[in-house]
Amino acid sequence: MKAGIVIFPGINRERDMAIALAQSSGEAPRMVWHKETDLSGLDLVVIPGGFSFGDYLRCGAMAARSPVMQAVHDHAARGGYVLGVCNGFQILVEAGLLPGALLRNASLRFLSMDCHLRVERSDTVFASRYQRNQTFRAVMAHGDGNYFADDATLDRLEGEGLVAFRYATPQGEVTPEANLNGSVRSIAGIYTPNLRVLGLMPHPEDLVDPLMGGADGKPLFDALAAA
Amino acid sequence: MAREVNQQLAREFGLSAEEYGRVLEIMGRTPSFTELGIFSVMWSEHCSYKSSRVWLKQLPTKAPWVIHGPGENAGVVDIGDGLAAVFKMESHNHPSFIEPYQGAATGVGGILRDVFTMGARPVANLNALRFGRPENPRTKRVVDGVVRGIGGYGNCVGVPTVGGEINFHRAYDGNPLVNAMTVGIASKDRIFLSAAAGIGNPVVYVGSKTGRDGIHGATMASAEFGADSEEKRPTVQVGDPFTEKLLIEACLELMATDAIVAIQDMGAAGLTSSSVEMAGKGGVGIELDIDQVPARETGMSAYEFMLSESQERMLMVLRPDREDVARAIFEKWDLDFAVIGHLTDTGRITVKHQGRIEADIPLAPLADQAPLYHRPTAETPKGEKLNPARIEDRVGLTRALQTLIACPDLCSRRWVWDQYDSSVGGQTVKRPGAADAAVVKLEGLKRAIALTTDCTPRYCAADPEAGGMQAVAEAWRNLTAVGARPLAITDNMNFGNPEKPEIMGQFAAAIRGMAAACEALDFPVVSGNVSLYNETEGRGILPTPAIGGLGVLEDAAQAVGLALPPWLDLVLLGTTKGWIGQSLWLREIAGREDGAPPPVDLAAERAVGDFVRNQILAGTVRACHDVSDGGVLVAIAEMCIASGVGARLATHPRDIPGHAFWFGEDQGRYLVAVPDGAAFIRAAEVASVPAMRIATSGGQDLTLPDGGTISVKALRDAHERFFPAWMEGG
Numbered sequence: 001m002k003a004g005i006v007i008f009p010g011i012n013r014e015r016d017m018a019i020a021l022a023q024s025s026g027e028a029p030r031m032v033w034h035k036e037t038d039l040s041g042l043d044l045v046v047i048p049g050g051f052s053f054g055d056y057l058r059c060g061a062m063a064a065r066s067p068v069m070q071a072v073h074d075h076a077a078r079g080g081y082v083l084g085v086c087n088g089f090q091i092l093v094e095a096g097l098l099p100g101a102l103l104r105n106a107s108l109r110f111l112s113m114d115c116h117l118r119v120e121r122s123d124t125v126f127a128s129r130y131q132r133n134q135t136f137r138a139v140m141a142h143g144d145g146n147y148f149a150d151d152a153t154l155d156r157l158e159g160e161g162l163v164a165f166r167y168a169t170p171q172g173e174v175t176p177e178a179n180l181n182g183s184v185r186s187i188a189g190i191y192t193p194n195l196r197v198l199g200l201m202p203h204p205e206d207l208v209d210p211l212m213g214g215a216d217g218k219p220l221f222d223a224l225a226a227a
Numbered sequence: 228m229a230r231e232v233n234q235q236l237a238r239e240f241g242l243s244a245e246e247y248g249r250v251l252e253i254m255g256r257t258p259s260f261t262e263l264g265i266f267s268v269m270w271s272e273h274c275s276y277k278s279s280r281v282w283l284k285q286l287p288t289k290a291p292w293v294i295h296g297p298g299e300n301a302g303v304v305d306i307g308d309g310l311a312a313v314f315k316m317e318s319h320n321h322p323s324f325i326e327p328y329q330g331a332a333t334g335v336g337g338i339l340r341d342v343f344t345m346g347a348r349p350v351a352n353l354n355a356l357r358f359g360r361p362e363n364p365r366t367k368r369v370v371d372g373v374v375r376g377i378g379g380y381g382n383c384v385g386v387p388t389v390g391g392e393i394n395f396h397r398a399y400d401g402n403p404l405v406n407a408m409t410v411g412i413a414s415k416d417r418i419f420l421s422a423a424a425g426i427g428n429p430v431v432y433v434g435s436k437t438g439r440d441g442i443h444g445a446t447m448a449s450a451e452f453g454a455d456s457e458e459k460r461p462t463v464q465v466g467d468p469f470t471e472k473l474l475i476e477a478c479l480e481l482m483a484t485d486a487i488v489a490i491q492d493m494g495a496a497g498l499t500s501s502s503v504e505m506a507g508k509g510g511v512g513i514e515l516d517i518d519q520v521p522a523r524e525t526g527m528s529a530y531e532f533m534l535s536e537s538q539e540r541m542l543m544v545l546r547p548d549r550e551d552v553a554r555a556i557f558e559k560w561d562l563d564f565a566v567i568g569h570l571t572d573t574g575r576i577t578v579k580h581q582g583r584i585e586a587d588i589p590l591a592p593l594a595d596q597a598p599l600y601h602r603p604t605a606e607t608p609k610g611e612k613l614n615p616a617r618i619e620d621r622v623g624l625t626r627a628l629q630t631l632i633a634c635p636d637l638c639s640r641r642w643v644w645d646q647y648d649s650s651v652g653g654q655t656v657k658r659p660g661a662a663d664a665a666v667v668k669l670e671g672l673k674r675a676i677a678l679t680t681d682c683t684p685r686y687c688a689a690d691p692e693a694g695g696m697q698a699v700a701e702a703w704r705n706l707t708a709v710g711a712r713p714l715a716i717t718d719n720m721n722f723g724n725p726e727k728p729e730i731m732g733q734f735a736a737a738i739r740g741m742a743a744a745c746e747a748l749d750f751p752v753v754s755g756n757v758s759l760y761n762e763t764e765g766r767g768i769l770p771t772p773a774i775g776g777l778g779v780l781e782d783a784a785q786a787v788g789l790a791l792p793p794w795l796d797l798v799l800l801g802t803t804k805g806w807i808g809q810s811l812w813l814r815e816i817a818g819r820e821d822g823a824p825p826p827v828d829l830a831a832e833r834a835v836g837d838f839v840r841n842q843i844l845a846g847t848v849r850a851c852h853d854v855s856d857g858g859v860l861v862a863i864a865e866m867c868i869a870s871g872v873g874a875r876l877a878t879h880p881r882d883i884p885g886h887a888f889w890f891g892e893d894q895g896r897y898l899v900a901v902p903d904g905a906a907f908i909r910a911a912e913v914a915s916v917p918a919m920r921i922a923t924s925g926g927q928d929l930t931l932p933d934g935g936t937i938s939v940k941a942l943r944d945a946h947e948r949f950f951p952a953w954m955e956g957g
Contacts, residue, residue, distance in 0.1 A: 009560065010469050012385020015670065016653035049651075051383040054469025110378050110646045141382070141648045206650045211668065211783055213658070226797075 001043030001081065001227050004030040006072070008063040011050035011087065013203065020205035021046070024218065025119060025225035034066040044224055047072075049086030049141070049203060059102060059144045060090030069095050081125065081152050081224070082197040086142055089189070089199035098190055098199045099157070100149035106182025110143040114213075115180055115202055117188050118168035121161055124195045125227045129219030135172045136216040138202035140180065145201040147183035147190075162188035164198055232263050240267035246598055253592045261578060261585040262528040268496035268534060269503060270597055272759050277598040278725035279757045282738045286752040287745045292714055293753055296417060300341045300491060301411075302753025303418055304715045305763045306779045308674055311415035313347035316355070316408035316680070316719040316775040318758035322463040323405040327372025332380040332466040333538055334407045339384065340492035343475050346412025346419040346482045350652060350665055351667045352381050354391040355680040355719065355773040359400030361635050361953055362588035368397070369403050371954065377407070378465075378646040383468035384475065387655055388647035389665035392680050395635045398688075401763030404887055406719040406756075408775040410678055412669060414481050419482060419489040423544045428488055430502070430513060430568040431550075433557050434474050434540040438523035440464045441497070441536025463939040470562070477560040478541065486549030493540040499533045502568075505574055507590045512573035515787065518578035521563040528800065529578055529585035544570060604735045605728035610689050613822035615807040615887030620816075624860065624889055625935035631857050631890070632864050633945040635953075639868075642950030660869070662788040663708035663853050675783035677711035679776045683856070685770035686824035689809050691733040693824050695740030695772050697894060698829045702776030703748045704853045707836040708897060709786045710843035711778030712750065718755040718774055723767025725759045729920050733770040734759075739773060746830035748836075750776070789852040790870035796904025797866075797874060797922040799859060800911060801835045801896030802828075805887030811857050812890035825894050832895040838916045839897050846900055847910075854896040860889040862898050864921060864929060867938040868943045873926040877919075885933070902922060 003021050005014050014031065021029045030042065039045055053062035063069070069091075076082050076097055084092040092098045105111055114137050119130040130136060149157070154188025157163055166186040167179045179186040181201070189200025230236055240263060250258055250266045258266065268274060276283065288296035288583035294311055295303040296899035301315035319334025337515075339349050352390025354377055359366040381388045423430075441464035461549070482486060489509065491501045491660040498520070506513035517532045545553055550566070570590075571577070576593075578586035582621065622630070631637055644659040656675055657666035664679040681701040699716060706713040723730040745751055761768040780786055791797070808811055808822025842848050850870075854862045860876075867874055901907040904920045911918035928936045 010383070010472055012383075012472065013651055013653075016651065019653050019670070050385060051469060051472070054383065054467070056469065109375075110382055110648070112378075112382075112648045112650070113645050120643075139650045141650060143382075203650070206653050208653075211656055212650075212653065 001224060002041060003044040003046060004032045004039060004042040005046045005048055006032045006034060006068055008034040008066060008147060009053035010052045010054050011048055017048040020208045020217065020221045023208055032068060034068045037067050037071045039071045040100055044081040044083065045072055045075055046090050047084040047088030048090060051121045052087055052091060056157035058094065060087060060094040063091045064094035076197050079194065082103045084199040085203055085205065086201055087139035089130045090144065090199055090200045092197065097151050097197055098192065100147055102144050103146040103148050105146050106143050111180055112141045115171050116168050116178065117165040117202060118172050118174065119164060124191065125223060126198045126220055127164065129223040133172055135168050135170055137207060137214055138204050138217055139206040140202045142201055145181040147187045149184065154185060160193060162191045162193065163187055164191050165200055229649055230260065232257050232260055234693050235422060237263060237565050240264065240273055242267050246270060248818045249596060253596060254590065258301050259585060262588055263323050264530045264534050264585055264826055265588060266497050266897045268499055269593055274496050274500055275597045276757055278600050278602050278759060279720065279734065280599055281601055282735050285738055285742050287726055288751050288753065290749060290751045293751055294418065296753045299420060300344050302715060302717055302907065303345065304753060304777065305415055306369045306676060308672055309415055310669065311412055311413050311418060312410055312676055312777055313342050314408065314410040314717055314775065314777055315341050315754035316406050316773065317756040318716045318719050318721060319405045319407065319624065320402065320721065320758050320761055323373055324369065324403055326463040326715060327369045328376040329463050329465050331373040331376030331405050333464045334405050335377055335380040336466045336471050336538055337494050338407045338409045339471060340494065342409045342411040343421065344490050344492045345413065347413035348479060349386045349409050349411045351410045351678055352386050352388045352407065352652065353678055353680050353775065354390065354405065355682065356393045357399045357404035357684065357771060358395050358558060359403065361395055363400050367954065373405055374643050380466055380468045382648040384472045385651050386840045387651050388651045388862060389649050389655055389667060390659055390678055390680065393640055393643065394684060395950055396684065396769055398769045402761045402768050404721050404771055406773045408680060408717065410676065410777060415818055418562045419487060419490050421489050421505050421508055423489045423505040423511055424509060425488055425544065426570050426843065428544050428570045429550055429566045430515065430570065431543045431545050431553065432520060432540065432565045432567045433562055435467060435470050435537055435541065435561060436521040436523040436538045437532055437535045439527065439531055439535060442531060442534045464538050466538050473562055474539055477557050477562055477746050481553055481556050484549065484552055486545050486553045488544040488546060490541060491542045493542055495536065497534060498625045503590060503593060504569045505542065505544065506576060507594045512571035512575045512590065513568060514571050514577045515568040517578060519565050519567040521565050523725065529580035531714055533578060533921055588896045597933060599670060602725055602731045603728045604732035605690055607729065607907035608734065610808065610821055610823045613808040615884050618817055619808060620886035622816055624885060624933055625937060627812060627886065627890060628860050628864060629945055631811060631861050632942055633948055635949055636811060637857050638949040639946045642946060642954060656783050656786055657709065659677055662786065663705040664711065666709055666783060666786045668783040673782045675780045675786060676710050677706045677778040677780060679705040680773060681705060682773045684771045685809050685820065687737060687770040687772065688744060689824045691736035691770050692740035695737035696744045696827045697752060698772055698774045699741050699744035700832050700894060701855060702774040703750050704836060706776050706778035707840045708851045709826065710840060711780045712751050713776060713778040715751050715753045716776050718752055718772055720755065720757045721761055721768060721771040721773065723761050723762045726799045730767060737770055744827065744829060748833055759796065785844055787848055787851050789850055789866050791872050791874065791900055792849050792870060793872045793925045795849055795864065795900040795902055795924045796920055797924060798899050798904050798907055798918055799896060799921040800899060800916055800918050802831065803893050803896065805883040805891040806893045807887050807891050812886060825892050827894045829858050835895050835897065835916050838911060838914045839899065847907060848899045850900040852898045854898060858890040858892050861920065864942055867929055867939045868946050871939055872924050873928040873939050874922040875930040876922045876923045876932050878932045899905050
């Protein structure tokens with residue numbers, strides 16, 4: 001599918017994301033400046049990580065009100081695919097495309113380390129190259145990745161099968177120790193009900209090459225490229 | 228605000244009576260308040276290098292691959308494929324003690340600007356940190372703030388922090404060192420310099436607005452601390468990494484056009500040093516209209532504008548017909564853009580404010596007649612060479628290893644690294660702790676750069692010449708240990724009060740040692756920074772010439788790490804005599820900090836290193852680690868901890884006492900893991916490189932020659948304990 005990456009001032013993982021997308025699809029993604037409003041021709045809109053507007057307000061809150069976000073809403077409403085990673089997840093939450101909030105990490109410190117994600121369902125475009133209950137490694141790099149939502153929302157997410165990934169041990173056990181940022185119910189990523197919008201905190205795009213320590217994130221981009 | 232200008236005020240501004248006399252001579256009249264401010268910051272130790280210049284000249288700065296050596300904003304070396312690496316290390320010591328978070332954060336911001344101002348995209352940050360004793364309650368606050376500040380700034384701008392080093396010593400109790408290094412990549416024929424040219428060309432200010440922060444920061448950085456250092460907090464600047472990120476992108480976008488004639492960041496001494504240096508280097512005059520400078524607050528005087536050290540600001544000279552192109556780019560990035568003056572043919576800096584001329588100074592004498600001191604030096608008394616047989620080993624190898632691996636100077640720095648984004652950019656091949664040097668691939672290419680920072684201050688204190696030599700050699704060694712060809716260094720000279728002969732003697736000797744090593748290893752100095760007056764209440768720091776090294780690998784896939792794979796032979800290369808003086812074993816186990824530090828044999832260093840690098844590039848080496856602090860046994864333990872694989876050690880030669888063999892810190896040594904130790908040792912013998920099989924890897928335990936066994940897990944637990952327990956344990 002044809003991908004575009006939205007750039008807000010302060011976004012800083014757009015190059016990593018472009019490399020991962022291009023490696024799998026053979027095609028450079030379109031870079032979209034946040035003041036643009038035309039996303040036509042794109043099948044997948046990606047909002048990468050970084051510190052949009054410095055995250056000086058709540059993380060993602062300013063970006064969620066940029067001109068491009070109405071177009072992202074429209075794209076999602078048309079059934080288009082959206083991937084938000086890290087700050088991109090925070091922006092999707094602030095924009096109301098996904099429920100809940102990303103709070104300060106429980107440790108109150110920035111966390112930069114590998115983590116393992118357990119695949120909660122594999123019958124989505126994003127996860128189709130993984131097996132259900134398989135774990136894969138991803139790079140965590142955030143200060144505010146502690147997912148939170150009220151119990152009713154969480155019960156709905158779980159009931160409708162919208163939890164995409166959970167923090168787990170390499171063997172797939174969901175434990176408090178593996179839940180490094182303190183996310184409620186170890187949630188690392190969630191879908192919209194149509195399973196076409198995915199927000200997740202860790203970075204699959206930084207593990208797509210064995211030279212950089214592994215290619216655990218590559219199946220996600222291969223799946224998107226093939227869809 | 229403006230007070231009467233006289234010798235008393237000049238002294239408050241940090242100028243000596245003699246220096247003030249020189250100001251009067253140059254001006255032919257009493258300077259204005261603003262003029263005195265300009266002289267005082269330009270002639271501060273920080274900006275003028277007045278005590279260090281005579282010595283710095285001794286350092287080798289040339290090699291065929293050096294494009295720009297010292298004198299520019301950063302050093303520039305050719306790394307192949309038409310690309311250049313632009314890099315420098317700079318201190319932010321004084322601000323980081325007064326206000327650790329902002330001091331460290333703005334240190335990172337400042338060094339980033341030195342690099343992207345030359346047209347390079349920053350691709351890696353490193354930092355060399357020295358803190359006081361962990362037992363000092365103040366140290367914890369400083370460590371916490373500095374680590375948060377480095378992460379807060381670097382993570383936000385999206386430049387990976389990939390390496391660095393940390394030492395603790397009581398000598399840094401009142402004066403921590405925060406040395407930040409940035410490396411950027413540029414097209415080698417698109418390097419931007421600071422020399423202004425073109426009479427009438429517009430002088431343009433971009434970036435953040437100017438406030439009253441950091442006024443006289445450069446002067447503060449040129450004085451000792453007293454008990455009143457807390458009161459200096461208002462002189463510390465406040466960083467805004469978001470604006471810096473925008474500034475990087477906007478400047479690089481503008482640099483892709485032909486609009487820029489010259490560009491320089493506003494670092495120490497802000498608008499003053501950037502305008503004076505740009506015009507001075509270009510041999511032109513400059514006229515500034517302060518009324519046009521974007522201001523954050525009202526009622527600021529010309530003096531305050533000229534001396535402010537507000538962060539995230541750049542000064543440029545543009546082609547007049549490209550002003551609109553440039554303005555459009557900065558408006559896109561929501562950054563201030565203001566024409567604040569133009570170049571003149573007067574050879575003077577003229578500062579106008581509200582219809583008045585506030586300063587009018589001839590530039591040539593401001594630079595040429597800047598003070599230059601040949602300060603008296605005194606040699607550091609040399610310690611004696613210790614005989615290890617006379618120093619009793621009371622604890623044995625097992626306990627000594629467990630103690631050393633867990634001590635603050637040798638324990639894992641994971642708690643620190645885990646707060647720095649080391650992977651952003653997607654090019655980090657060797658993250659912190661994975662190898663002796665960080666390895667960062669160049670986007671879209673096979674080529675990679677290797678980076679390290681090194682200095683062993685306790686060696687430098689005992690023998691500054693040997694210590695300076697060792698610091699350069701260790702940087703070269705760490706680059707070699709990943710398979711990189713070392714190219715050049717940046718130096719960050721941190722010393723005490725240069726007016727004391729023993730301190731100036733340390734400085735001169737360290738330079739002597741560094742110069743010898745740079746020469747012998749073809750490893751020139753291309754940029755650097757001097758930080759003097761690192762003293763609090765009369766007590767100086769350990770002399771700390773921190774070295775930032777850069778090397779290149781033609782193929783990133785050839786880089787090796789230090790994690791020990793199973794079922795290999797571990798070979799020790801280099802000569803082991805059991806040098807115990809100034810070792811960490813001596814300090815942590817025997818409770819002594821004496822003796823001469825280990826000498827560096829530069830010819831042997833080169834021979835062993837070249838052999839190791841060739842073997843790595845030939846593909847025979849699966850893991851490599853240099854032997855440094857803690858000696859051979861600590862180095863082996865570090866390799867085991869990194870992979871979780873154990874090793875069974877061979878017995879050591881009988882002519883050296885066990886503790887000296889296993890924990891001595893002889894220089895110029897490497898451990899390499901190879902499939903066929905015997906064949907490897909034969910190859911080493913052919914190259915006249917001393918080699919011995921020291922261990923075989925495998926299993927989950929480290930088995931010592933005296934029969935003692937420690938599980939790798941226990942070693943790792945001990946190694947990982949200190950930082951989390953100290954910082955998070957209450």
